[in-house]
Amino acid sequence: MTAQASTFAAAPVSDSAPHPCTIVIFGASGDLTARMLLPALYNLALDRRLPPRLSILCYARTKWTDEAFREEARKNVEKHSRRPIDPDVWDSFAAGIFYSYGGYDDPEGHDRLNERLREVEAERDTGGNRLYYLAVPPTTFIGIIEQLGRAQAQGKGGEGWSRVIVEKPFGVDLASARELNRAVHSVFDEDDVYRIDHYLGKETVQNILVFRFANGIMEPIWNRRYVDHVQITVSESLGVGSRGSYYNGSGALRDMLQNHIMQLLSLVAMEPPLAIDGRSVRNEKVKVLNAVRLFEDDEVAMATARGQYGPGWVAGEEVPAYHEEEGVPGGSQTETFAALRLFLDSWRWAGVPFYLRTGKRLPKRSTEIAVSFKPAPQLLFHDFVEKPHLEPNVLSIRIQPNEGISLKFLTKVPGSPPRMRPAAMDFLYGASFVAQAPSAYETLIMDALQGDATLFTRSDEVEAAWTIMERVLSGWSSMPPLELPNYEAGTWGPAAADELIERDGRQWRRL
Amino acid sequence: MAQALDHEDRELSWTGRAVDIDRIEAELTKLRYFTAGDPEGAEGFAIRTSLVNVVVYAEDDDIAAQASRVIEDLAAHHPSRALVVIARPSEDESRIDASLAAHCHLAPGVDQQVCCEEITLHVSGRAAFHLHSIIVPLLIPDLPVVVWWAGPLPDKSHLIEELCEVANHLIVDSSRFADQLGDLARIREFASLHDCAIGDLNYERLRPWRDLVEQHTGTAGLGDWLSSVKSAEIRYTEQTKQPPAQAILFLAWLAEHCAWDLGSVSARGSDRLTLKQNEREIPVYLEPVKYEGVGRGWLVSIKLAFERDGEAALLSVSRTGDPLHVTVRTELPDGVREDHVRIPACDSQTVLMHQLDTAPHDPEFVRLLIAAAPLIQATRN
Numbered sequence: 001m002t003a004q005a006s007t008f009a010a011a012p013v014s015d016s017a018p019h020p021c022t023i024v025i026f027g028a029s030g031d032l033t034a035r036m037l038l039p040a041l042y043n044l045a046l047d048r049r050l051p052p053r054l055s056i057l058c059y060a061r062t063k064w065t066d067e068a069f070r071e072e073a074r075k076n077v078e079k080h081s082r083r084p085i086d087p088d089v090w091d092s093f094a095a096g097i098f099y100s101y102g103g104y105d106d107p108e109g110h111d112r113l114n115e116r117l118r119e120v121e122a123e124r125d126t127g128g129n130r131l132y133y134l135a136v137p138p139t140t141f142i143g144i145i146e147q148l149g150r151a152q153a154q155g156k157g158g159e160g161w162s163r164v165i166v167e168k169p170f171g172v173d174l175a176s177a178r179e180l181n182r183a184v185h186s187v188f189d190e191d192d193v194y195r196i197d198h199y200l201g202k203e204t205v206q207n208i209l210v211f212r213f214a215n216g217i218m219e220p221i222w223n224r225r226y227v228d229h230v231q232i233t234v235s236e237s238l239g240v241g242s243r244g245s246y247y248n249g250s251g252a253l254r255d256m257l258q259n260h261i262m263q264l265l266s267l268v269a270m271e272p273p274l275a276i277d278g279r280s281v282r283n284e285k286v287k288v289l290n291a292v293r294l295f296e297d298d299e300v301a302m303a304t305a306r307g308q309y310g311p312g313w314v315a316g317e318e319v320p321a322y323h324e325e326e327g328v329p330g331g332s333q334t335e336t337f338a339a340l341r342l343f344l345d346s347w348r349w350a351g352v353p354f355y356l357r358t359g360k361r362l363p364k365r366s367t368e369i370a371v372s373f374k375p376a377p378q379l380l381f382h383d384f385v386e387k388p389h390l391e392p393n394v395l396s397i398r399i400q401p402n403e404g405i406s407l408k409f410l411t412k413v414p415g416s417p418p419r420m421r422p423a424a425m426d427f428l429y430g431a432s433f434v435a436q437a438p439s440a441y442e443t444l445i446m447d448a449l450q451g452d453a454t455l456f457t458r459s460d461e462v463e464a465a466w467t468i469m470e471r472v473l474s475g476w477s478s479m480p481p482l483e484l485p486n487y488e489a490g491t492w493g494p495a496a497a498d499e500l501i502e503r504d505g506r507q508w509r510r511l
Numbered sequence: 512m513a514q515a516l517d518h519e520d521r522e523l524s525w526t527g528r529a530v531d532i533d534r535i536e537a538e539l540t541k542l543r544y545f546t547a548g549d550p551e552g553a554e555g556f557a558i559r560t561s562l563v564n565v566v567v568y569a570e571d572d573d574i575a576a577q578a579s580r581v582i583e584d585l586a587a588h589h590p591s592r593a594l595v596v597i598a599r600p601s602e603d604e605s606r607i608d609a610s611l612a613a614h615c616h617l618a619p620g621v622d623q624q625v626c627c628e629e630i631t632l633h634v635s636g637r638a639a640f641h642l643h644s645i646i647v648p649l650l651i652p653d654l655p656v657v658v659w660w661a662g663p664l665p666d667k668s669h670l671i672e673e674l675c676e677v678a679n680h681l682i683v684d685s686s687r688f689a690d691q692l693g694d695l696a697r698i699r700e701f702a703s704l705h706d707c708a709i710g711d712l713n714y715e716r717l718r719p720w721r722d723l724v725e726q727h728t729g730t731a732g733l734g735d736w737l738s739s740v741k742s743a744e745i746r747y748t749e750q751t752k753q754p755p756a757q758a759i760l761f762l763a764w765l766a767e768h769c770a771w772d773l774g775s776v777s778a779r780g781s782d783r784l785t786l787k788q789n790e791r792e793i794p795v796y797l798e799p800v801k802y803e804g805v806g807r808g809w810l811v812s813i814k815l816a817f818e819r820d821g822e823a824a825l826l827s828v829s830r831t832g833d834p835l836h837v838t839v840r841t842e843l844p845d846g847v848r849e850d851h852v853r854i855p856a857c858d859s860q861t862v863l864m865h866q867l868d869t870a871p872h873d874p875e876f877v878r879l880l881i882a883a884a885p886l887i888q889a890t891r892n
Contacts, residue, residue: 237532314640315532316607316634342825363646394653402539402540408653412587413868424654428543463568491646511652 014486018051019160021129022120024113027136028058028069032167034076035041038197040441042077045093046086047438049446053124058097059113069099080440096124099143104136105143107150110152114151126452128159129449134166137246140165142183149187165194165448168259169250170457173473174466181459191457194448199260199367200383200439200455201447202430204403208267208369209276211397216387217462219272221373223348228392231355231370231509232264234360237314238260239489244327252306252338253469256358262289262465264399265342265356268369269349269448278453289464296476300475302503303342305496306335306482309361312489319361319489326393333481336360339470341504355501357508361489367399391422394509403429526610534631535609542613542628561627563657563867564650565591568674570662572597577840578661579629581860583614586627589867592651593629598639598670605636607645642673655679657867658707663687668701674706682866684712684859686808687757692891695756697829699880699887712878714760715862719854720810721764723828723839728768732843733826739819740769742794743784746811753781754890755808758797763883765813773882778889797890801832804834809857 023041025033042048054217056446058069074094078085100116102109121128131286134141148164164184171177184193199205212218221227236257240247247255266285273280295303310321322328322336344354375395381390394408413419429437438446445453447504487494492508525538565582569575575595582593615626630649634642650656658678660671675681688694702709743765747758764775766786770860775787784795785839802811825842831851839850855861 313638313644316605316638316641317531318637318641363644366652368652396653401536402543415868419868421562422654451580490641509653510650510656 018128020051020053020126021131022055022057022117023131023133025056025058025133025135027060029060029062030135032135035080037395037440038073039077040439040445041083041393042081042093042443044081046089055096055098055120055126056122057100057117057120059100061101061103062354063101064099066099068096070097073097082436088232104140110147110151124393127404130162138169139186141180145183145187152187162391163192163194164188164449166345167194167196169254170195170462171466172254174463174470175496177462177466193454194456195462196444197259197263198440199263202399203211203437206397208397212474224350224352226373227352228372228374229353229355229506230268232261232359233511234261234367235365236360237362237365239319239361240328244325248332248334251334252358253472257338257356258465260355261358264369265354269344281454282458286461286464289461291344292468293343293345295471295475297475297478300472301479303340304472305339305494305500307337307487307494308484308488309336310485310490314490321485333484336486337493341502353504357476357497359493360490362491364511368396368511370394370396370509372443439502484488523571524612527591529606530609532645536610542611561590561592561651561654563589563591564723565593566646566656566674567593567595568660569597577632581692581863581874582629584825584860585864586614587630588864594646594649595635596642598642599635600633600639603610605638607638608633611844623729635841640669643676646652647677657682663689664697675705678707680708682710682712686713686806691756692753692887696887699884702877708879710866711876712862712866713757714861715865717757717761727826727839729843731826733841734823736817736819737769739792739817741816741818744796744814746800747799748802748805748807748811750807754797757808757810759886759890762795762884763879767882774885776886776889781890784889809868
């Protein structure tokens, strides 16, 4: 594998156009392909960022012809693309879409796929470069990987490079993640494996690195000396919807904390990398995860909180309890809310708590990292203050919605008597950069085509994150079952979450 | 059905019927982008700013429109994200109609506009019983939340409790209460059950009266007489048969100022009260009078008569024919002095601004309300 220009490289990405190749999408009839992948690829085509002669060979169980699938694809792109269809661009894009059918671990289907793949490669002169995209349920990963390995052993691999993109969740615990890594590594080198966490493709998440390491004023204060604590919140107002059956086997910890929030934690807490490339950045991220102090079972009760939503009102609509959702079994103990307090045993962050929380059916959708700084050392403005203490400076990085960064600071209210009031210096991403940003999937697919793995998770990162989560899961399993539901839909989670942070004399931010 | 954002001089607006919160948020984002920067670059940048979330509860569209004008006028001093909520819980259909507006003002001395966002929500049916679920997603994170209850208190408390779940500070106007004294008692009970600070615009209107009494009883002249009040008289513009909240709140303040025992209050009718100071009885007369130019139940004059060692003194503060001027008269054994003083306008904008300036962390009103409980009880009976 040859690493090419990073998303962050000085030269514009368009100067390092990716090589012609074929993207093989497993799970072509699924929701992810319809809502995210095809619209992302179409938007890349619209921006003329795709390599010449790019081919997309879609594979699923449904028996479709190329034409029928193209029609279906057009409908989905029309529905989900961030920009309308340009007929000329669509015609050219659709001409590169092909379809083959079969079961995910079915040798016959894969033989048919490989034959079709070689035809497409020859017809469109893609040089045998292949990007496999596993947009399928995790239970089918290993079967597909094995079939890809079988094809390789039979000499049916491409002449050029072969990469694989794997969607989350990568395992359901440490053991399954390791098993999956072993299976993937039996066919692909780690450098050719692109584990997607779509959060990393978001502009604002990438901007964390730029904000921290391209601005000289941040780094000197980004440490235990100045930072009091950090809060990372991923709140959703939606419930589990039609995913009840899947979600019930997962829960908030596996669905959000193990991946998205651990990635945000890594980016916020990492040391400056030697360079902005896949190896250097991921080396530093994994160090953060390895520095997380692991819980003993008896610490879990005090350092974590979990809950499940009951019925309530969200955004003016009445919503059912989790256990009333479709596909959720009665008596489920699955958590729809989780909060942790973590400490990092590192020189930079010793003693600084990181409070993490995520949940469904919370009052609003919001993903935010808030760095709360220590107060001024001496209270000079006794007569100005309206509270017995000064409000801390808080730097909040809004990942979604209203992407941006704001810094809260105290300012004097004009006039007399003298008073201070918090004000926010607000940077609104979309208002400063009027052009619409590419979607996370556009960014990540483009990076995978270019061989840049900076924004993808590495096997050791995945395993380190699971190691942390396993301690939490172990602690929870040793505790008596909870009385559920324990929070009303439309509230900020169970009382235990407030107690978790209030024991330290702090409060969750009001988002 | 929704209209597109319009750009009309200094106001951008959008209206939508039967919309969900996601749609409102999306339109708000558009509004923020419009106000934050003009893509054409023709007019320079507008500054979108907010220091506080102000949630206004209005009983009807007229009160909402008045409140909206007040909020807009306050924008230069207290730039806010304003949510004006009109709840109609009795309607059958549960739905939200919304309109958004950005009010922009030219900042002094610079060629930039300062913009504030206002969201007006008509919430009908069952959704009106769950206002916090609608309001919370629309608040700007991490800024204080002030709820201004702009009209009379509702018969049942659930709406006000709904709003106070999200509030740091509740502002009421007891002059608009239907049963002013009864509703003051409800506010007192409410304060004992909820964390949010409470302020009253009607009490804020007493600020010039309190300041004048404090000034004139703090001087060498009348300062020595403060413990020798013989009687007090409070006159107010006519309203209902009960004395108005403003008069009772002033009396409660005066009692504390003069160290009278509020627990000792007894009433002979609702217009003649007696308080005690060290077993000495002090009669207080409450009297409605005709006066044009101020709200119903507002103070028109106060008079304190003093008697000490066979000598008499007097302090009176009376509105002149101009509601913005008062005459302050002091009579001491060694002479009479009369001053004409201009007092601030006590319109909603002025008193709300004072509240936003000071009251969020000023517990005086609630403390006074608790102390005044026997007074309110005696006057109501």
